[in-house]
Amino acid sequence: DSGVTQTPKHLITATGQRVTLRCSPRSGDLSVYWYQQSLDQGLQFLIHYYNGEERAKGNILERFSAQQFPDLHSELNLSSLELGDSALYFCASSVDLLAVPYEQYFGPGTRLTVT
Amino acid sequence: AQSVTQLDSQVPVFEEAPVELRCNYSSSVSVYLFWYVQYPNQGLQLLLKYLSGSTLVKGINGFEAEFNKSQTSFHLRKPSVHISDTAEYFCAVTPRGSARQLTFGSGTQLTVLP
Numbered sequence: 001d002s003g004v005t006q007t008p009k010h011l012i013t014a015t016g017q018r019v020t021l022r023c024s025p026r027s028g029d030l031s032v033y034w035y036q037q038s039l040d041q042g043l044q045f046l047i048h049y050y051n052g053e054e055r056a057k058g059n060i061l062e063r064f065s066a067q068q069f070p071d072l073h074s075e076l077n078l079s080s081l082e083l084g085d086s087a088l089y090f091c092a093s094s095v096d097l098l099a100v101p102y103e104q105y106f107g108p109g110t111r112l113t114v115t
Numbered sequence: 116a117q118s119v120t121q122l123d124s125q126v127p128v129f130e131e132a133p134v135e136l137r138c139n140y141s142s143s144v145s146v147y148l149f150w151y152v153q154y155p156n157q158g159l160q161l162l163l164k165y166l167s168g169s170t171l172v173k174g175i176n177g178f179e180a181e182f183n184k185s186q187t188s189f190h191l192r193k194p195s196v197h198i199s200d201t202a203e204y205f206c207a208v209t210p211r212g213s214a215r216q217l218t219f220g221s222g223t224q225l226t227v228l229p
Contacts, residue, residue, distance in 0.1 A: 106151075
């Protein structure tokens with residue numbers, strides 16, 4: 001158990017819908033990262049938040065957005081869903097102090113199926 | 116930008132045999148290197164990491180990796196595998212500096228056969 005929790009574990013929804021994935025980082029970790037794992041694209045970085053502020057964006061679609069709340073949990077919002085958005089979405093957290101890239105601890109993921 | 120190439124998508128090996136999973140990277144800046152393992156229906160777990168110093172890095176579960184700067188490689192090895200090592204293994208890099216996100220390779224499925 002990494003200490004990172006993600007809910008829900010599975011999500012099945014229809015095209016055009018909107019969903020919210022939730023992540024609670026390990027106690028004390030200030031950074032939250034979101035990754036998407038799909039068969040055709042592999043594991044891709046989406047977005048990074050540090051202590052409530054967006055720090056970096058990767059291959060995140062405009063239909064997707066995220067935020068990190070004062071209690072440090074994070075939500076990834078996916079809207080206007082398409083079949084191709086079906087994937088495993090991972091959240092990872094790290095202490096992320098300056099100068100050293102501390103280990104990222106991964107949650108168990110949310111499997112999104114768009115039908 | 117960085118990229119990671121895992122040369123073998125699938126590696127079958129018999130139990131108690133040695134294994135090497137290959138990883139090459141490309142980057143215009145210096146990087147930190149990682150190997151993660153993903154067991155079925157689970158998240159990723161860090162096996163080992165190279166930040167600096169000795170180029171031979173030891174990790175959990177008897178795995179080790181060697182950083183070779185001239186060949187831009189970071190191959191993962193285990194002298195004797197067990198059935199329980201069956202999993203997908205990902206090599207990843209992150210640039211030294213302010214960026215923290217990981218760039219992953221496409222993964223290598225290690226299957227240990229009895």
